[in-house]
Amino acid sequence: MSACPFCKTAMQLTPSGELPMETCTACGAVWFEGEALTKVMGGSISDSLLRRAKNESGQCKGCRAGLDFVTHCSVCGTRAPTCPRCGHAPLPVVEALGVPMEVCSGCAGVALDAGELEQLQTAVEAHRNEPLDARAKVRIEGKPHCVGCRRNLQLKHGFVFNEQLFCGSCAPRESTPYSERFSHNDIPLTFTCKRGGEHFNFDGYIGAGLKWLLHRMFQG
Template sequence: MASCPFCYGTLLPTFSNGLQREKCGRCSALWFEGEALAKVMGGSATDALIARARGKHGQCKGCKEPLEYVPQCSKCGHAAPTCPHCGTAPLSVAVVHGIEVDVCPDCRGVALDKGELEHLQQEAEQERDGGLDLKPKLEPQNLQKPQCMTCKRKLKLEHAFVYDTRLYCGSCAPQGSAPYSVELARASPSLQPTVGTYLQGGGGWTAADPISYAIGWLFSSMLD
């Protein structure tokens, strides 16, 4: 089993109707594999987060000292946040809406300590309580020259899928995509992108659990 990026406790797989993740049994930190994030959140959003994190310093979880190219903090001796997959240390810190997110630019994985997760959920819940329309909508301008957001292949609308107000082909459509319909085309765009708001589970469309919703909100904000 993999070790927690922050305290080296054991990461345990956590399954739900939402985004797959691993949780530390010691400090309750969460680790999201890059492949799972890209599959559910879409390549554009994950690329935006990686671009924001690349080249940034890490941060000591013990004393908050900036860390760069070191396996442990020279000030307090605390081990640097480390990728449980490839061992990169320290993880880079990307700041999104005031939330510090630890990211591995190589594996594209994301780690959140307990405090970061609580902050993220509070921000996401405020957006949800603000009355956002949580149904996937299609931006009208995407109908002018329909093409897949990922591979740029030209599309026939009857074969297209909609996710986060964008069109995808069947091969590139992220998990949770909805088949194109006239209703989606007629709907006005959401106030915010709807990445991660609804996920495709074994029993069909289900509302995302609170953590998946929060992660979806974080990634959707990367595309604003």
Template sequence: MQPCPCPYCQTTMLSTYARGLARDECGACGAGWLDAEALGKVVTGPVMEAVFEQAKGRPGRCRGCDAGLQYVPGCPSCGRRAPTCPGCGSAPLSAVELRDVTVDVCVKCRGVAMDREEVARLLNVTTPAPRAPDAHAPEIQAADFEHEYIPAPQGMNLRPKVLLGDEPACTTCGRRMEPRYGFVWEERLFCGSCAPEGSAPYAGELTKARASESASRRSQYLNTGATESAVVWLLSKLFK
């Protein structure tokens, strides 16, 4: 936006951006001037087009005594200058209702002038109110984030899956090996030396926690590294 005179007091306006709306604003009287692009940020396209359509041939109004103005650059009642387009100098601007706010419109330049209060009112009626909390929504409890392990249904295969080639080998070092001596991580086979943290023995069942166990207690038994995985697998074979 280029600096232009205020449509009401002729003071040079400054471009400003506030509450998500770019406009020219008068530092003397607080009036604002919005072009079609800026107006489209606060109203829908059909509403904006209806405003410019209604403004065609519509009389203006005096900002001093609120008298109707038609084809005159100044108010014949109080002598105040009629609202004037800062772009083309047309006066008086047509007065149109927009969302219960009376604005002064220039059809030629497709711009809208408003005083300080009208700008604030337009922003208030076009800004959606914050959504009230749902009174019936259940309150979130800390227990909602504590997930208990449930035993798998009978018959479900809990053995880790792995993608094996023609000759099974460690994904990291390439050493050939029998899958039963390896560890699985993200469907890939590793030897005991290269197994990533959190991998599981190829031939052993995944550790299952009972539903009655708490999260803190489970953390004492769940394996978190390759060495611990091997120990768990060995114990499961010894005490099966």
């Protein structure tokens, strides 16, 4: 049996034939991974969830303070949510379909508080065919450039971390490759063009070709 990610109490396996997961007898939390994760959320959503977890921070179960690279909360001393398989702490918090959960991308496992599994299953049934946007958020002003070395770069070669754009040489280990696949759920990019003291701001992805043309004109 594994230790609960939240309170360290020994968890119990579900009876044979049911959804393969472990349940904490003390706090009611559940842990499931691999095949169970796919059964609960669907393949595309679970894959996106694991990718997103690489860029998110954890959260203290005692005082809700943010946690980064620590095993215990510096505010209240509560033990950080920990993966029962590999011991990684803190587990990052990712919200999917309106339900927050602790995720270990290395072990492909998810921890949920008591009652959240039912919420998640209900949400999945309503949105099973809607892919979860796995890309990190980024805001770009002016010509795309690396915030580390300041060199200009093409977006397709960029990496995103903490809503900032990096080149391959400066990108932190936890960064995510930038994706140019647009959808209605995307966070808008802002390009600011200047000419003769005037500022022209264009938000969103609609009219991307026009923005590119105007940018070339203003640079001339």
